[in-house]
Amino acid sequence: MEVFFLGTGGGRFAIVTQRRRTGGIRILSEKANLHVDPGPGALVHSIEQRSIEQRLDPRKLTGVLITHVHPDHANDGNVMLEAMTGGAVKRQGFLVCARSVTRGNETVDPVVSKYHRKLPSMVAELKAGEKVSIGGFEIEAVKAVHYDPDTIGFKVRLPEGETLGYTSDTEYFEGVGEAYRSVDLLILCSMRPRGAPLRWHMSVDDAVKILEEARPRRAVLTHFGMKMLYDTSPQEEARYVEKVTGVPTQAAEDNMKIKVEKGRSLTEFFGGAEEG
Ligand SMILES: [Zn+2]
Ligand SMILES: [Zn+2]
Incomplete structure (x- = not known):
């Protein structure tokens, strides 16, 4: 399994600056080509980076996963669905998303249009706790507590057997760590640094609590807001998290690629590599 970070920023200020x-994450394996949370830049950076990794071409997508309606997670959703279907001509691929993404709810409007909802060959709108199996993948929606009340995180089991968790935006609540227990890789949307909690969002203090319960093989912090980027550094926060939890943890960077294999993992930046 390889994970490409086409964006590592989160929140309004990271978007507008x-x-x-803010393009989200791409998961690649022999059988998988999934885009998770296509925020602004998902389409453009996928195209730009395909010269380095051809499979980032958005026309090669097999699935799009969207956790909630906020622009930093969903803005490019419609265009990624158009790309996945070869320019809206072939009914193929799947969309797995929170219900609000396609249906809206009492507080938010849908962000995938009725027209785009018809493009993929399969659409699954999941509530926390629901699971779907598609083409050898198992995708489970995990509860999140965020101000789109339908927000979910994902736990994905790839056809090859590796497991990946992605928390999306959530504050800490009892049981969130347990839901991601023992995954091979846990990606945490930790927008805020230590000592700077914000309702509905994850701070590094929350990330520590989640990791102590989840005990994944490896963790990555991403989705950084301005406080994380200016008041401290994501690297420093990741070092702290690793020290207190004992879970190998790193801070994501734009264009970072992680390979997760049985018993071994490797981090590469487009251009160089380091064992991790
Ligand atoms: Zn967000
Ligand atoms: Zn959000």
């Missing part, structure tokens, strides 16, 4: 990109 593009201090960090």
